[in-house]
Amino acid sequence: MSAAAVQPPARHAAPAQSEPDAVEAVEEPIGRHAAAPVLVPDGPPPITAGGEIAPGYTVVQHLRRGEDYDTYDAWSHIHHCHTVVKVLRPDLVGDPRTKRGLLREAKLLRSLRHPYIVRLLDLVDERGPAPVLVLESLPGGTLSDAIEGYGRFPETALAHLGQQLGSALRYLHERGRVHCDVKPSNIVISAGVTRVIDLALARAPGPAPAEVGSARYMAPEQVVGGSVTPATDVWAVGVVLHEAAAGVRPFPDGVEDREATGSHSLSRTDTTHPRADLGRVYPQLLKPAPRLRSRRRLPVRVASVLDGCLLVDPSSRPSLAEVHAALDTLL
Numbered sequence: 001m002s003a004a005a006v007q008p009p010a011r012h013a014a015p016a017q018s019e020p021d022a023v024e025a026v027e028e029p030i031g032r033h034a035a036a037p038v039l040v041p042d043g044p045p046p047i048t049a050g051g052e053i054a055p056g057y058t059v060v061q062h063l064r065r066g067e068d069y070d071t072y073d074a075w076s077h078i079h080h081c082h083t084v085v086k087v088l089r090p091d092l093v094g095d096p097r098t099k100r101g102l103l104r105e106a107k108l109l110r111s112l113r114h115p116y117i118v119r120l121l122d123l124v125d126e127r128g129p130a131p132v133l134v135l136e137s138l139p140g141g142t143l144s145d146a147i148e149g150y151g152r153f154p155e156t157a158l159a160h161l162g163q164q165l166g167s168a169l170r171y172l173h174e175r176g177r178v179h180c181d182v183k184p185s186n187i188v189i190s191a192g193v194t195r196v197i198d199l200a201l202a203r204a205p206g207p208a209p210a211e212v213g214s215a216r217y218m219a220p221e222q223v224v225g226g227s228v229t230p231a232t233d234v235w236a237v238g239v240v241l242h243e244a245a246a247g248v249r250p251f252p253d254g255v256e257d258r259e260a261t262g263s264h265s266l267s268r269t270d271t272t273h274p275r276a277d278l279g280r281v282y283p284q285l286l287k288p289a290p291r292l293r294s295r296r297r298l299p300v301r302v303a304s305v306l307d308g309c310l311l312v313d314p315s316s317r318p319s320l321a322e323v324h325a326a327l328d329t330l331l
Helices: 096-111 143-150 155-174 220-224 230-246 275-281 300-308 320-328
Strands: 052-054 057-065 069-076 081-088 120-124 132-136 187-190 193-196
Touching: 052 081, 052 132, 057 081, 081 096, 096 120, 096 132, 143 187, 143 230, 155 187, 155 193, 155 230, 155 320, 220 230, 230 300, 230 320, 300 320
Parallel strands: none
Antiparallel strands: 052 057, 057 069, 069 081, 081 132, 120 132, 187 193
């Protein structure tokens, strides 16, 4: 099949709705989602449409450039479908640390089988200088798109989102990994089903470098370089569900909002801030989150548990099982 035959369809504007079921509202394949133009702020240009990114994989479009990797929508002549392909940026080909990160993500995904976690389809040129990670192309759009387009989630949709997200993360934690980058742009939703993507920063519990993650969703211990645990992901779940419930994040943006360029990577640890400046960049270090019930009239038990996710002390945060049980009262 030629590249021209698999060009992404045009995006259609969603109709206005007074009380939408936000989880079911975005229905485009994430591999072909085009909510905003793709910006490539630095480095060599990406592979253009029609180019071969690996044997059997033809580029449909470049999706995004992160600090370490480029992501593409690619047609697979092996699987005969769209796929999402993740590769080293051209200026990082040959960088051993970045390559190890991609292979580490592939190894982890290869070991996972869960209905709410994206699946690995292929790993091409594993031993070469530029391995190619091939993932399934998911139907739907990101949670970011849903919140931006439709605002606050109805209670039932909020419960399903939180329980399915928690299910994926509990499965990951039981296999000895903390995601460390849970955020709306790493959550795909379609027809009431939640899928977690991008496990590039996932790591075993324990000491971690400072400021590795996404600024708006990092737990305090991630910011300062403490020990990451499953409670670190609980914090991020709290931020995500607060945002989905209230339509706004619990904390304002810092003076330097790193979310504009994605996650701070494991291979770029030379750009951390002096400790005295961290509060300016990460408002979550300076004051507690506002109570959720000040922004949305949810049941007291639900709001209390979600507020508890955002406690500074990781040992004081609820477990994901407790979050699941509280959300169950909304169903």
